[in-house]
Amino acid sequence: MNLQQDICAAFCDGLVVRQVPVGFAISTPVTWFSGDTISFYARVEGERARLEDSGSLLFDLEGQGVDFSSENRREILSGLLSDHGVSLSEEDGLFCTEWVPKEKLATLALPFLSFLARIQDLLFLNREIVKSTFREDVITALEEEFQEDRVSFSEALIPSLPHYTVDIVVRAESGKIAAVFPATNDVSVLRAVLFSMEVQKHDVANIVPFVIYENLDKGAITQQSREIAFNSDLTPAVWSGGRDEVIKKVSRYVQ
Amino acid sequence: MASPAPITLSEIIRAPKQSVNCGPWMEGPVPRAQFPLIRSKLSLGRGWKWRIAKFSALGHEFFTLVALNAEKEYYRATLGMKAGSTLKVICCHELHSDHWNWHCHLIRGNVHETFPGVLRDKNSMTAWPAFTQRECTVPFKVTEESALSIAAARFRFTVGGGFL
Numbered sequence: 001m002n003l004q005q006d007i008c009a010a011f012c013d014g015l016v017v018r019q020v021p022v023g024f025a026i027s028t029p030v031t032w033f034s035g036d037t038i039s040f041y042a043r044v045e046g047e048r049a050r051l052e053d054s055g056s057l058l059f060d061l062e063g064q065g066v067d068f069s070s071e072n073r074r075e076i077l078s079g080l081l082s083d084h085g086v087s088l089s090e091e092d093g094l095f096c097t098e099w100v101p102k103e104k105l106a107t108l109a110l111p112f113l114s115f116l117a118r119i120q121d122l123l124f125l126n127r128e129i130v131k132s133t134f135r136e137d138v139i140t141a142l143e144e145e146f147q148e149d150r151v152s153f154s155e156a157l158i159p160s161l162p163h164y165t166v167d168i169v170v171r172a173e174s175g176k177i178a179a180v181f182p183a184t185n186d187v188s189v190l191r192a193v194l195f196s197m198e199v200q201k202h203d204v205a206n207i208v209p210f211v212i213y214e215n216l217d218k219g220a221i222t223q224q225s226r227e228i229a230f231n232s233d234l235t236p237a238v239w240s241g242g243r244d245e246v247i248k249k250v251s252r253y254v255q
Numbered sequence: 256m257a258s259p260a261p262i263t264l265s266e267i268i269r270a271p272k273q274s275v276n277c278g279p280w281m282e283g284p285v286p287r288a289q290f291p292l293i294r295s296k297l298s299l300g301r302g303w304k305w306r307i308a309k310f311s312a313l314g315h316e317f318f319t320l321v322a323l324n325a326e327k328e329y330y331r332a333t334l335g336m337k338a339g340s341t342l343k344v345i346c347c348h349e350l351h352s353d354h355w356n357w358h359c360h361l362i363r364g365n366v367h368e369t370f371p372g373v374l375r376d377k378n379s380m381t382a383w384p385a386f387t388q389r390e391c392t393v394p395f396k397v398t399e400e401s402a403l404s405i406a407a408a409r410f411r412f413t414v415g416g417g418f419l
Binding site for chain 2: 035039041058109
């Protein structure tokens with residue numbers, strides 16, 4: 001038995017390279033969460049080349065509920081990109097390596113494959129996948145009520161407190177701002193409480209902080225956190241009590 | 256509220272279709288309004304074009320996202336069934352040159368049990384058929400002209416009584 005040869009065969013037997021218009025399609029023996037094998041592409045332009053995904057990787061991840069507007073996931077993604085020498089081309093909407101001379105392209109293959117295998121980890125961080133439907137529903141309803149460009153995300157509203165970010169910011173025509181925290185877990189509720197305390201402490205007049213619960217069943221939010229929130233200056237609302245009533249309430253408070 | 260009567264993917268495919276409506280080819284992200292999963296948009300990168308075909312069958316509304324990347328030889332037609340404000344994705348019909356030949360990722364059994372709002376319900380979606388070799392041996396001949404017809408033939412929807 002020659003283990004090195006056996007392992008080498010296990011890797012290489014699963015490797016398939018096929019010519020496509022952009023350059024080459026490279027299929028690997030590593031499996032993607034969907035059961036498909038992980039594949040990537042070599043884009044060849046004259047004497048230079050780079051590796052890139054199919055252009056549907058972001059689509060597949062977002063389609064599984066991965067929320068790239070979340071600060072936590074952006075940080076993880078940023079770490080993965082820099083660890084593997086990969087960048088996210090905003091213009092092209094795909095993950096790619098740097099351009100290198102064609103003959104050096106193969107050296108990028110393993111780090112890029114490792115990146116593609118690891119980016120799946122974002123799916124398993126999706127503890128709030130069900131909760132994120134709630135968050136998304138709140139965003140959709142706010143965008144319907146106010147104009148879409150009046151709704152933004154993960155924004156620090158108090159300049160002297162850049163770490164106090166607000167999940168959903170709604171800028172009303174009146175000049176007032178709704179700072180909305182969907183209560184997806186204890187941390188989000190306590191962040192909302194801290195933010196409302198800072199608003200009071202800094203005597204900020206035009207910001208109204210809200211915490212919106214999906215429902216009042218015992219679940220992701222502990223009773224202690226709920227009690228702290230109810231006794232704070234936060235304006236509470238409960239989504240299960242009626243989506244329209246919640247949105248009207250936000251609307252009324254920022255008129 | 257009573258559960259809806261169970262339906263399978265093959266029953267949906269065989270059922271008569273009504274109100275077939277096809278949108279134009281587009282590029283860039285797929286907005287939630289066009290294909291409503293839980294995220295506000297789905298990012299399709301460089302080289303991709305997509306269009307939406309909608310139809311009704313068996314009292315339900317269906318959305319098909321037809322997407323083509325000719326430069327990477329990648330085609331997928333994704334069928335979703337409207338469920339409240341989102342979709343339950345029940346079949347992805349695909350050909351991509353990197354591996355396998357024509358195949359589907361599909362929900363077996365009652366499609367109402369599909370997890371809503373995501374592209375692939377990891378617990379229920381399986382690939383079909385099974386291949387003994389991983390390499391794609393089919394020449395990739397999908398074009399913008401034929402992409403919609405392929406989806407229409409797979410899911411059996413037509414416009415004006417004829418294939419698209």
